[in-house]
Amino acid sequence: MSQYQDHVRQTLDGMHPDPGDSLSVDQMRWSTAPVSAPDTATSAAIAEAHALLDRATDAYMALVNLLEDGEHRVVVVASTAQGELTECQELTVIGDAVVIDESESLRVTVTVAAAMVACSTGSVVVRTSAPNGVESARGWVVRNGWLRPLSESRIRQAYTVDAETGAPMDPPPGLEFRQAERVPRPEADGSGESTGRTAPPDNRPPNRRD
Template sequence: MSEYQNHIRQTLEGQYEDPSEDLGMDAMRWTPAPASDDVTDEEMSTAAETAHALLDRAADAYLSLLNSVLGDGTHHMVASASTPHGELIEGQRLTVMGEAVIIDEAEAMRVCAVLAAGMVGCATGGLVARTFAPDGSESVRGWAVRNFWLRPLTANDIRQAYSVEPVTGAPLTPEPGVTYRQAERVPRPQAEAQPGSGSTGRTAPRDTRPPNRRN
């Protein structure tokens, strides 16, 4: 999986190009821009390292969701982030059948990029999964981006999110045949779950925001 994550990182940095595919990679490149001409090379390097760390963390969360949580079925996922620079939304469709996964890599990279953007200070984010299970049932569950990870939303949280039109605030009629589910906990990487194990696994960047601005 590290090779896959490196591929994502290179894409965001603009280092990866495939002339045979028009995937809109320019929109995904994450190269921190200086706020002024007074920004030093060291500050730029620190910003780039933070971006890489957030992208690594988003990829870890995405892969953990994929490997341990989603389950069999076809899943329509939408990741969103609200940042000081605007709203980001990316969707993806994938199918899980036992250990087999049918997935579009470009869509997965974009979802990871949006999750990473939601982890940046002063930003918020989340991910919703609509699952069509092998037994024909349809359900929706969601996770919020908090403290550099995906935190499960309750069934009531996701039900309320789908009961109001986001632009006008008007109530929406519940979708027939859809179950709003309590989301599962997304496991953290084993090395992180066992501090002091001597592993060199990734850790989240230190949160330097004041408490009232944290996700």
């Protein structure tokens, strides 16, 4: 996912795709935008956006590393001042391997970053189909710039109570509700880097790894 993260960072730094090219997601080329050097306020905004994207990437990778064997559907919702964003992703975990679409990972990560903005809120729900056929759901809320686990009762309420009317709803048949795990911050291991099975090489400058 690191190359897509770099594309977003280049865009924030005043880069843009060459409009004369027809490109796939995996074959993007970039050219320098004809803009003047950013002023202090713009530079500060760019740095803040970079920091949010870095933190959201850390949170996303830490969450993926928690997932057990099975098929997983990840749904991320960010409620922002500009409206609500929703992104979904399907991924498969088999032992130490993860089958994942990097473009979907980018969109999910950017949505998590949007939920981390001070005036925004957000949540992440993972629905899992285990190899033994058990279906389960768990969730996290975005609070204070990180993913905080929801209890079994909170995720059950999300599935069985209409958010707009408060009316009860029947839960999906056979679906188990689970207490979500704590998502560890990367600094917890003292290295500032993710060490899980899915972590890509960390190409960020040393002063942006914390």
